[in-house]
Structure formats: structure tokens, C-alpha cells
Amino acid sequence: MSEPRPGVKTLGIKLPDALHAQFTLVAQLDRISLADAALRAVELYVATKRQEEDFAARATAALEEIEREAAARRGAIEGLFGETPDKPEAPKPTSRRKSATSESE
Structure with missing residues (x-):
């Protein structure tokens, strides 16, 4: 078994037999490995x-949820050590990148 490389994850998937056969054939026709x-x-x-x-919008909502959960966990850890925040921090707004057309306006 090969050693894992930093920054690379291994993914194992289950495919129906017919799809696997098609996938294998397509990869062979393209002369690439199944991994590629x-x-x-x-x-x-x-x-x-x-x-x-x-x-x-869905990615932004997921990021906001992660930030809320992190703030709650941070508060729980601080509470373990008797540190009580003055008030809960609101998640910082995320900046949105402007498109090339909106930057030139």
C-alpha cells in the first residue's frame, strides 16, 4: 500500500457494475487511468x-453557519475556564468579490 501524500485525499466509491464497465471503457479509450x-x-x-x-448564496449560508458554530464552541470553551465574553460576537460579514464588469463601473 502506498503512503498518503500531503494535500491528497483518497476516495473510494461504489459503482453499479454497468456504470463501472462504461467508465473503464471510456478511460481506456481516452488512454487514461481510472484515477485520472x-x-x-x-x-x-x-x-x-x-x-x-x-x-x-448556498456557499455563503454554509460559511455563515460554520462561523456561528465556531462562535458557540469558542464560547463553550471559554466558559470551561471561567472566561465569559462581554457579549456574543456577531459573525463578521464576508466580502464579496466584484466582477470585472462591476469594477469598471
């Missing part, structure tokens, strides 16, 4: 999702 074909498929999936109309 799977990487390309994941990259395409991520790129496709990024283009969805509501994706940025």
Missing part, C-alpha cells in the same frame, strides 16, 4: 456546480 478519469469527473462536477445560479 475520476479526478476529471470530480473537477467537471465542481465546475458545473459553481455555475449554478444559487451556488454562491
